[in-house]
Amino acid sequence: MKRAKLRTVSNPTDGTNNDSDAAAGTIVLPWWHHRGNLISVLIAAIILAAGAGFVIGERNATPQPNAVDIGYLQDMRAHHEQAVEMALIYIAKPQTNSIFHLIAKEIAFGQAVDIGRMIQLLRDYGKAEANESGTAMVWMDHPAVPLDRMPGLATPSDLKSFIAAKGAEADKQFVALMVAHHEGGIHMADFAATNAATSEVRAMAVAASHTQQGEIAELKKLLAQI
DSSP states (O other), X not given: OOOOOOOXXXXXXXXXXXXXXXHTTOOOOOGGGSHHXXXXXXXXXXXXXXXXXXXXXXXXXXXXXXXHHHHHHHHHHHHHHHHHHHHHHHHTOSSXXXXXXXXXXXXXXHXXXXXXXXXXXXXXXXXXXXXXXXXXXXXXXXXXXXXXXXXXXXXXXXXXXXXXXXXXHHHHHHHHHHHHHHHHHHHHHHHHHHHOSSHHHHHHHHHHHHHHHHHHHHHHHHHHHO
């Protein structure tokens, strides 16, 4: 009687079905018996472990938000919401300046995007999405004020007058209210830009200050021209 021939196959799942090997008594071993396969798996595991360690290390190295981060995000969210409101009021007005309309649309869109990012960051930090205390600016070098009296916010009387304004008068009120609003926001943003703990909040504050300074200059220049 002839002895059965022994041969190992490293990949039994390659889709082939060699009947002659089976008839010859071939023994098919699992993939992990093949040294090349084990080496490949080991290399992949090392790469994954190194990547995971890098991510964990980066997370551990990220500074935790301080009172300035949280206070700025919560208070500036409310501040931005009024800017969006005033921009939308102006956009809806007929017979007003077309260039101011474009600026109002940019303000509404840009600050709405910022609001969304602020909410997401507060969620990431495990904090309330809005200032629920009713008192603002306790996080900065400024006397505490009611939330609706933050620097630059229009009063209910201001908004009532703005809603009623038409034509050139609406243009003037839009510029006056938005310039004052931006100046108050810049005051808050500049403080957060240097005192927030997280790089993301600092970068957001720097961008807000820069953008609003540019919009103030543009609004004043255009108003003088018309």
